[in-house]
Amino acid sequence: MLRSDTFNAKIVLVTGGRSGIGFQIAKDFLQLGAKVIICSRKEEQLQKAAEELSNFGEVTHQACDIRKTEEIQQLAKMIKEKYGRLDILINNAGGQFPALAEYINDKGWNAVINNNLNGTFSMIREMANTFFIPQKSGVIINIIVDVFRGFPGMAHTGAARAGVENLTKTLAMEWSDFNIRINCVAPGIIESSGLDTYPKQIQDMFEEAQKAIPLKRFGKVEDVSNAVTFLSSPMAEYITGISLYVDGAQHLNFDKMGLANVLKSFIS
């Protein structure tokens, strides 16, 4: 629905852009005129995705683990040398594993908090200091998760994403002087490569739980990407500090205990 030149000459970084939701976001920005950089940990898959995306426009890729600040700094350096600026940052990289809270050990907790909260903050800080604050302009979108009613079965990611949601509100205030807009997109259950990482029993539970989603279907990667491109566009230039739920109203009417109950059944 957006004009095909909406993001002409804009430079966009999509973390985790090699797969699933991030891949669709990268593709849509390219089709709307942007030049896109994708990053993630797995070099080979990243390169393959970049090759595929190059059918739609100019794509650059660089391996970067968002948990490693020095790798983020190298990424910023590359973008500065190649493009001299960055206009839009999409923090999509992330993930977790299902587990009841009492079984999450320190290593697992820290892995998920580092991935989803600390890594996201480091990425935001480095890109803001290198580009957005000196430019006095920038747009940041953080992909979180529907954590409206907590996240039974994934306490670590619930805590991390709630942290990102609150960080987003803070930065919308602190960085308004620099003309930086920052928002979250909170997907419900999205049919994407990410879901394939879950055990079959959990995927079956999601299938069954679909009936409780008011719009009676899972989301598509396009649903998430549409929200991201809208919030990044001039159409949303007065919107900052919000979370846009892309979930078919799941956050209002969904048995949040479903996942936890499946995990309990593994144990009993």
Ligand SMILES: CCC/C=C/C(=O)SCCNC(=O)CCNC(=O)[C@H](O)C(C)(C)COP(=O)([O-])OP(=O)([O-])OC[C@H]1O[C@@H](n2cnc3c(N)ncnc32)[C@H](O)[C@@H]1OP(=O)([O-])[O-]
């Ligand atoms: C409703 C749907 C909503 C959301 C959907 C999506 O998000 S879809 C998107 C979904 N996409 C994704 O989620 C993809 C991205 N996800 C990931 O990369 C991983 O899940 C990660 C976030 C833990 C990162 O891990 P990493 O790179 O640090 O690698 P690592 O393997 O070294 O783990 C470190 C420690 O974590 C612990 N631990 C890990 N797994 C399990 C487990 N199954 N069980 C128990 N514990 C587990 C364990 O302690 C392990 O250490 P150990 O005991 O092995 O020495």
Ligand SMILES: NC(=O)C1=CN([C@@H]2O[C@H](COP(=O)(O)OP(=O)(O)OC[C@H]3O[C@@H](n4cnc5c(N)ncnc54)[C@H](OP(=O)(O)O)[C@@H]3O)[C@@H](O)[C@H]2O)C=CC1
């Ligand atoms: N699918 C769903 O139902 C939902 C997904 N989400 C969130 O949306 C985002 C995308 O998910 P989706 O596309 O479904 O799943 P994927 O697993 O396909 O995507 C995760 C992406 O993040 C990258 N990534 C993970 N950890 C790191 C890291 N430390 N540094 C850099 N890149 C990393 C992965 O690449 P690599 O392995 O190469 O590092 C991968 O490209 C995630 O944050 C996810 O939690 C939220 C709600 C629902």
